[in-house]
Amino acid sequence: xxxxxxxxxxxxxxxxxxxxxxxxxLNHQIDVAFINELGKEFxxxxxxxxxxxxxxxxxxxxxxxxxxxxxxxxxxxxxxxxKSKNIAGDVYVSKVTSFTHGTTHDVIVSKKFLNxxxxxxxxxxxxxxxxxxxxxxxxxxxxxxxxxxxGIVIEKSWQEGAALIREKGVRLESLAxxxxxxxxxxxxxVKD
Ligand code: 5GP
Numbered sequence: 001x002x003x004x005x006x007x008x009x010x011x012x013x014x015x016x017x018x019x020x021x022x023x024x025x026l027n028h029q030i031d032v033a034f035i036n037e038l039g040k041e042f043x044x045x046x047x048x049x050x051x052x053x054x055x056x057x058x059x060x061x062x063x064x065x066x067x068x069x070x071x072x073x074x075x076x077x078x079x080x081x082x083k084s085k086n087i088a089g090d091v092y093v094s095k096v097t098s099f100t101h102g103t104t105h106d107v108i109v110s111k112k113f114l115n116x117x118x119x120x121x122x123x124x125x126x127x128x129x130x131x132x133x134x135x136x137x138x139x140x141x142x143x144x145x146x147x148x149x150x151g152i153v154i155e156k157s158w159q160e161g162a163a164l165i166r167e168k169g170v171r172l173e174s175l176a177x178x179x180x181x182x183x184x185x186x187x188x189x190v191k192d
Pocket of ligand 1: 018019020021022027060097098099100124125126127128129130131132133161
């Protein structure tokens with residue numbers, strides 16, 4: 001998506017540890033009108049998939065999911081990162097290792113908000129090693145619901161996540177695909 005690529009070139013900062021910072025429009029300050037354009041694009045891509053629920057993970061996925069959900073007219077459920085050691089049986093649980101923090105934690109969704117009739121679109125900000133998305137897919141499968149697709153704002157295509165998700169047979173749509181990035185030379189995108 002050209003609009004997004006241009007914004008990444010303008011405002012993205014390549015940081016140490018393979019991290020692209022887009023804090024000024026996505027991960028800290030949110031440019032609502034701009035993220036709404038991304039929401040429209042997710043709708044264009046998935047409008048025929050019979051989506052009745054959008055699932056994401058706190059925190060950065062929530063804004064994207066809500067702006068997209070307005071176009072689908074469906075609710076958003078966000079998986080919570082749980083710190084509790086004693087998780088009660090009324091939640092689905094999966095484990096996710098954070099790419100940016102390196103820590104592993106349980107992520108949970110209440111059984112009230114996912115069930116076998118759901119057709120779920122999973123949305124998130126970044127795809128790197130695929131751990132967040134795989135954890136969310138696990139939660140949907142635990143509920144007996146169907147993953148109809150996964151939408152990512154920025155895929156870092158040289159990392160293994162995209163291949164892992166496609167191997168699972170999940171339709172993956174990434175609005176920007178970064179081929180490589182470097183502190184000196186900046187960001188290069190995959191050419192379609
Ligand atoms: P994965 O689980 O695919 O390895 O990483 C995805 C998660 O890590 C995303 O939810 C996102 O929060 C975070 N993440 C991964 N790579 C980046 C990055 O380059 N920049 C930022 N801001 N977050 C990232």
